[in-house]
Amino acid sequence: MARLTIEQVSKAYHGTTVLQPLDLDVPDGSFCCMLGSSGSGKSTLLRIVAGLTEPDGGSVHIGDRDVTRLSVERRNIGVVFQNYALFPHLSARSNVAFGLRARGVGRREARRRADEQLELVGLGPHADRAPSQLSGGQQQRVALARALVTSPDLLLLDEPLSALDRKIRGEMQAELKRVHRETGLTTVMVTHDQDEALDLADQVIMLDQGIVAQHGRPAELYESPVSAFVASFLGAFALGTGTVSAGAIEIGGVTLSVPRLALPAGSAAEVLVRSERVLVNGGDGHAGIVRAVDFHGAIARIAIVVGELEVPATVLAQDAADIRVGDAVTVSLVPGSLHIYPSKEAFAGV
Amino acid sequence: MNRHRLLMKAWLGLVLVVLALPILCMIALSFNRSRYGTLPFHFSLDWYRGLAGDTALIDALRTSIELAAEVTVLSVVLGTLLSFGVVRARPVVSGTLSQLQLMVLTVPAIILAAGLLTVFDWFGLGQSTTGLVIASVVTSMPFVVLVVSARLRDLDPRYAEASRTLGAGPMRTFATITAPLVAPAIVAGALLAFVMCFNNFAIQLFTAPIGVSTLPVQIYSMVRLGVTPDVIALGTIIVCCTVAIIVILHLVTGSAARVFIRTNKED
Amino acid sequence: MTDLMTSPPGLRPDGTTAGTVPRTRRYRPGAAATTAMLAPGTVVLLLFAAAPMVALLVTGFSHDSAFTFANFSKVLHTAVYMRLLVRTLVVALIVTVVSLAVAWPAAWALARYVGPRPRQLILVLVIVPYVTSQLLLIYGFITLIQSDGPLMKVLSLVGLDAHSSIMYTPAAAVLMMIYESIPTGILVMYSAATQVDDSVLEAARALGAGRAFVLTRVVWPLSVNMLVIGFALTYVQTVGAFAEPGILGGPSGQLLGNAIEAQLHSGTDRPFAIAMALVLLLCSLVVVGLVSLVLRRTQGDGRSRR
Numbered sequence: 016m017a018r019l020t021i022e023q024v025s026k027a028y029h030g031t032t033v034l035q036p037l038d039l040d041v042p043d044g045s046f047c048c049m050l051g052s053s054g055s056g057k058s059t060l061l062r063i064v065a066g067l068t069e070p071d072g073g074s075v076h077i078g079d080r081d082v083t084r085l086s087v088e089r090r091n092i093g094v095v096f097q098n099y100a101l102f103p104h105l106s107a108r109s110n111v112a113f114g115l116r117a118r119g120v121g122r123r124e125a126r127r128r129a130d131e132q133l134e135l136v137g138l139g140p141h142a143d144r145a146p147s148q149l150s151g152g153q154q155q156r157v158a159l160a161r162a163l164v165t166s167p168d169l170l171l172l173d174e175p176l177s178a179l180d181r182k183i184r185g186e187m188q189a190e191l192k193r194v195h196r197e198t199g200l201t202t203v204m205v206t207h208d209q210d211e212a213l214d215l216a217d218q219v220i221m222l223d224q225g226i227v228a229q230h231g232r233p234a235e236l237y238e239s240p241v242s243a244f245v246a247s248f249l250g251a252f253a254l255g256t257g258t259v260s261a262g263a264i265e266i267g268g269v270t271l272s273v274p275r276l277a278l279p280a281g282s283a284a285e286v287l288v289r290s291e292r293v294l295v296n297g298g299d300g301h302a303g304i305v306r307a308v309d310f311h312g313a314i315a316r317i318a319i320v321v322g323e324l325e326v327p328a329t330v331l332a333q334d335a336a337d338i339r340v341g342d343a344v345t346v347s348l349v350p351g352s353l354h355i356y357p358s359k360e361a362f363a364g365v
Numbered sequence: 366m367n368r369h370r371l372l373m374k375a376w377l378g379l380v381l382v383v384l385a386l387p388i389l390c391m392i393a394l395s396f397n398r399s400r401y402g403t404l405p406f407h408f409s410l411d412w413y414r415g416l417a418g419d420t421a422l423i424d425a426l427r428t429s430i431e432l433a434a435e436v437t438v439l440s441v442v443l444g445t446l447l448s449f450g451v452v453r454a455r456p457v458v459s460g461t462l463s464q465l466q467l468m469v470l471t472v473p474a475i476i477l478a479a480g481l482l483t484v485f486d487w488f489g490l491g492q493s494t495t496g497l498v499i500a501s502v503v504t505s506m507p508f509v510v511l512v513v514s515a516r517l518r519d520l521d522p523r524y525a526e527a528s529r530t531l532g533a534g535p536m537r538t539f540a541t542i543t544a545p546l547v548a549p550a551i552v553a554g555a556l557l558a559f560v561m562c563f564n565n566f567a568i569q570l571f572t573a574p575i576g577v578s579t580l581p582v583q584i585y586s587m588v589r590l591g592v593t594p595d596v597i598a599l600g601t602i603i604v605c606c607t608v609a610i611i612v613i614l615h616l617v618t619g620s621a622a623r624v625f626i627r628t629n630k631e632d
Numbered sequence: 633m634t635d636l637m638t639s640p641p642g643l644r645p646d647g648t649t650a651g652t653v654p655r656t657r658r659y660r661p662g663a664a665a666t667t668a669m670l671a672p673g674t675v676v677l678l679l680f681a682a683a684p685m686v687a688l689l690v691t692g693f694s695h696d697s698a699f700t701f702a703n704f705s706k707v708l709h710t711a712v713y714m715r716l717l718v719r720t721l722v723v724a725l726i727v728t729v730v731s732l733a734v735a736w737p738a739a740w741a742l743a744r745y746v747g748p749r750p751r752q753l754i755l756v757l758v759i760v761p762y763v764t765s766q767l768l769l770i771y772g773f774i775t776l777i778q779s780d781g782p783l784m785k786v787l788s789l790v791g792l793d794a795h796s797s798i799m800y801t802p803a804a805a806v807l808m809m810i811y812e813s814i815p816t817g818i819l820v821m822y823s824a825a826t827q828v829d830d831s832v833l834e835a836a837r838a839l840g841a842g843r844a845f846v847l848t849r850v851v852w853p854l855s856v857n858m859l860v861i862g863f864a865l866t867y868v869q870t871v872g873a874f875a876e877p878g879i880l881g882g883p884s885g886q887l888l889g890n891a892i893e894a895q896l897h898s899g900t901d902r903p904f905a906i907a908m909a910l911v912l913l914l915c916s917l918v919v920v921g922l923v924s925l926v927l928r929r930t931q932g933d934g935r936s937r938r
Contacts, residue, residue: 067526087529100527104545113541114531165532369843373741380738381754384761384814387772390782394775447673453666462670465677468685471865473872475889476909479896480684483691483906503680506673564765566875571896581767588771588879597775600768607764611756 017078017168018043019064019201024073026059033059034225036073041218046195046202048216050209050248055222057205058173064203065171066090077168088117090169093162093200097174099154101146107133107157108142114165132160136190152183159194172204176211184211191215209249213237221245238351243285246354251287252327256358259284264355268322269301271348273355283358290316292352293328295338300347305340319346388604395594395601412598419595425583426599432579433563436501440558443502444509445551451510452517466507474567477504481572492574500572505562509554512618516550553618556610692907703907713891713908720888721915723802724870727809732862734810735817736855742818743825755822762815770879773808774799800882808876813866820865824858853931860927864920871916888912 019041026034034056041047049057062068064075066087074083082090093114101110112129116122133142136156146154155175162170172191176184192215195202206212212219213233221228221236229236229245240246247253257266259278264271266286278284294300295317303321315335317328326346338344398409417423451459469477478500485496524546528538566581573579578586580603584596695702707713742754761769777783779797788794798804828851836846874889881887888908895905 065530067529086534087526088532088534090530091532092530094527094530096523096527098521098523100521100523102524102527102542113528113533117528117531117533117537161531171530370741370745373737374745377738377741377746377754380734380814380818381757383811385757387769387776387811388761388764390776391768391772394782443673443676446669450666450669450671450673454670458670462674462677465681469677469681471868472685472913473869473889475872475874475892475896476688476913477684479892479902479906479909480688481680482896483687483902484680484684487687499676499680503676506676510673560763564763566766581765584767584771585875585879588767588774596771600771603768604760604764608756608760611759611763615752615756 017201018076019047019169019203020074020076021060021064022074022076024060024063024070024075026056026063026068026070032225034063034070035227037227039220039230041201041203043201044199045217046204046215048212048219049203049205049222050207050212050219051222051228052207052248054224056225057222060222061171061173061203061205064169065092065094091165091167092169092171093165093167094171095155095158095162095173095175097177099146099158099175101154101157101161103146106143106145107138107149110146110157111161111164114161118165128164129160132164133157136160151179152187155179155187156190159190163194163198163200168201170198170200170202172202174205174207177207188214213249221248240354243287243354243356246287246356250291251289251354254286254288254324254326256283257286258282267324269324271301271353273353274350276355278355278357285356285358287354287356288326288348289352289354290327290329292349293326294347294349295319295328295330295334296344297347298345300345303344303346305338305342305344308335308338308340310335319344321346391597392601392604395597397594412594416595416598421578421587422580422583422595422599425578425580428578429563429580432497432501432569433559435498436505436562437555437559439498439502440505440509440562441551441555444506444554444558445513447506448510448513448517451514466510469504470507474504474565475571478568478571481568485572492572494574494577497569497573497577500568501562501565504565504568505558508557508561509551512554512557513547513550516547520546549617553614556614556617560607560610688906688910691903692910695903703903704911706904707907707911713888716886716888716891717912717915720871720912721919723806723809723887724867724873724916725919727806727813727870728863728866731810731813731817731866732821732859735814735862736821736859739818739821740825743822744830758815758818761812762819766812766875769812770808770876773804773811774880777804799880800885802877802881802885805873805877805881805885805887808880809870809873812876813870816866816869817862820858820862821855824855824862827858828854849932856927856931860924863923863927867920867923868913868916871912 019039021037021039023036023038024034025032025036037060039047039060049060051057059068063070066082066085070083074081076082077090077092101107102113105113108126108129111132112120112122112125115125115128120128130139130142133139136159138153138156138160141149141153146157149157158175175191176187179187188211191202191204194200195215204212204215213236216233218231219233219236220230223244228248229241236245237249240249240251243253255266257264257271259276259282260270260280262272262274262276264273264276264284264286271286301321303319303326305317306320306325307316307318309316310332313332314329315332317330317335317338319326319328326348328346393406395412396408396410398407398411399405447462451462481496481500481503482492485491485493485499490496490499520543524542525538528542529535533541564581566585569579569582570585573582580599587593587596692703693699693701707717742751746754775781777797778799779795781797784792784794784797798807832850832854833846836850841849871887872889873887874893877885877887878890878893889912892905892908892912895901895908
């Protein structure tokens with residue numbers, strides 16, 4: 016159990032910068048998610064914390080120890096890899112016992128504790144099986160058991176759930192939460208799935224090509240994304256570029272009222288909308304025509320044409336039951352459903 | 366389309382029969398009483414019994430086995446080290462080494478032998494046992510490197526990483542994780558090196574000193590006298606051993622053919 | 633979904649990553665170990681694989697420690713050796729072309745029309761001759777074709793004299809060399825056959841291409857690369873043949889390899905033997921180069937011809 020402090024850590028491969036100098040503080044016992052797409056540098060950062068990659072600059076502290084130049088095996092960490100990396104020539108039990116044996120624990124004692132750990136994750140009877148004989152979910156749990164049995168200071172997870180199918184993933188997410196709660200272990204997880212990050216984490220750090228795009232509690236990123244990149248990664252839909260006027264923004268022939276808009280009048284701005292916050296036929300709003308209604312089980316997505324815009328709305332399936340393509344509806348954009356950012360161009364285009 | 370397929374498969378069958386024919390014929394005739402291996406066929410084990418008495422042949426066989434054993438050990442040690450180094454080395458280095466080994470495998474043996482003899486002369490070796498061993502190692506080592514480095518390349522680096530994160534240092538990781546996972550390839554390489562060295566006729570003919578006769582060389586000198594049934598009997602035994610080795614190779618690596626097909630794919 | 637950085641370059645089997653940006657003064661801790669591993673094998677290869685080639689060049693051009701073209705001019709001006717050279721080059725060409733022609737359809741069938749289980753078994757059957765000693769194969773061949781042997785007994789049923797045989801004729805040597813080259817051909821073209829995607833062929837047929845068209849415009853261009861490799865491997869090996877011609881070929885079936893062998897064994901004029909070997913090697917490389925060029929030409933250049 017320890018706090019993780021990263022200061023000004025940077026990394027470049029063959030001249031390409033993979034990580035700009037960044038700082039990160041993960042308090043003892045908290046759960047931090049590193050979120051981003053491929054190439055964002057999130058896995059590199061994790062590998063640096065684990066000691067599998069050396070940073071070009073900066074320092075990493077686990078607790079009070081400066082581990083920046085410390086070799087991997089002395090960091091006392093637990094890592095779960097994306098493909099689990101279970102040793103194919105060892106049984107599940109031997110896999111879990113490996114870390115204990117490496118630390119000098121006797122064979123019998125190591126086996127006992129490994130069996131114990133496997134019981135905890137419900138794999139007691141499978142202890143003798145080879146990894147190839149286990150299902151994806153089972154392998155994942157063995158990998159987790161293997162990382163936890165040595166009582167590490169830090170738990171690192173590199174996209175541990177991405178190889179699992181949806182239902183199992185849900186179970187494993189609950190499992191991870193439970194483990195975190197029960198062990199109080201400082202946990203850092205890399206993922207590209209924003210739902211996962213929002214669900215599991217106490218704090219989220221989002222990376223975009225080696226740079227920190229935003230850093231904070233999940234709710235902060237969701238409610239107040241600081242850039243169009245973050246907003247769109249977390250599910251907002253881009254409506255396009257509009258022109259700012261006093262307390263409003265004109266886009267696609269529609270004027271959206273945005274009180275407290277702090278951008279200079281006449282400037283161009285990108286507008287993104289949260290489809291789940293769009294109200295259909297819920298009161299005053301803009302007139303629109305329904306273009307499409309798609310059902311996705313519990314929810315429905317409705318595409319509504321307003322002016323030149325196509326506004327997506329996500330509603331409960333039962334609320335969309337009466338809506339047909341071609342219907343005239345009212346679209347209300349409640350406060351908090353829009354995210355607006357200065358556009359990269361200096362002046363508004365016509 | 367079906368007739369077309371059938372024809373091609375029939376052709377494959379024909380080719381396989383042709384490939385097997387000389388070997389099958391030799392096996393069959395080893396059990397034939399006729400001294401010249403000619404028909405008509407009368408079953409007999411005479412030649413196998415007589416084999417023990419053919420000292421020249423048995424001595425040559427022993428020499429071949431001793432040579433192959435020695436060469437295999439050296440090839441495996443050098444080749445495995447080389448493979449581990451090649452995986453870590455810069456592409457320039459590993460590329461050059463690959464080219465050198467490819468050259469060893471493709472240049473006609475007689476030409477390589479001529480060059481080796483000259484180099485041996487420079488070192489004052491000439492035709493000697495040492496020279497023979499060296500020449501055999503040079504031509505067998507590439508097979509070990511081929512198999513072992515392929516396995517190393519395919520080996521997921523994350524196994525070793527996982528081992529390190531669990532607290533095992535580089536030595537322990539190597540001993541408990543990397544080595545066991547590479548071992549089958551090393552065994553396969555050893556088998557291959559043994560077989561290829563045993564059969565390396567041209568190198569043995571030119572670099573062996575007078576008085577040292579390996580089996581292929583011995584057979585070569587005897588063939589002028591015509592077909593001797595002792596050789597046929599011994600040949601049958603050797604072919605059976607070869608098949609056994611190939612089967613073991615197959616079981617160990619999962620596909621014996623992969624070694625050879627890789628050779629060509631790598632070009 | 634794999635992050636590009638999950639398997640960074642320079643990852644080593646012991647779990648560490650090689651090197652950092654060169655501009656830092658940090659030394660690469662693995663470099664010393666790497667060199668140690670490479671050293672013994674590299675020394676062996678340099679001394680006994682690279683050096684012999686250099687030695688060949690040096691010796692071929694020397695006589696009594698003086699640089700000279702004498703050896704080569706001797707080779708080129710002696711009718712006997714030139715005849716042998718030409719015969720060798722031509723025979724090797726025949727052997728290579730025939731063995732590839734025989735092997736390719738077989739390899740194709742093996743790769744595409746045979747199930748996975750039988751395929752493994754058949755591959756083992758193909759490899760056995762490949763790893764069996766050349767001498768034993770020749771012996772087996774002799775037992776097969778010798779007078780009063782199985783082949784002649786069968787052929788006597790159609791009227792040939794059972795007491796005759798093709799032993800000691802060039803045909804015997806050529807057939808033997810073809811036999812020895814078939815496994816190589818199969819293995820190489822098997823590789824080629826597995827690389828031709830089924831979907832590509834199906835697409836061609838769906839577009840209305842007849843079998844001949846598919847063969848020449850789709851299968852061939854995709855296979856040429858491997859064909860060239862197969863040609864090179866087989867040809868270069870075959871030009872150096874001396875055992876088969878020596879044992880089976882009879883007086884008119886000798887090849888340059890036999891002359892080189894004789895010279896090497898007599899030990900009197902090694903530079904001359906080496907000059908012959910170099911000329912042979914050079915000519916074979918030229919032939920391979922030419923064939924390679926011609927074959928690649930037929931491949932099409934990817935751009936539209938119309």
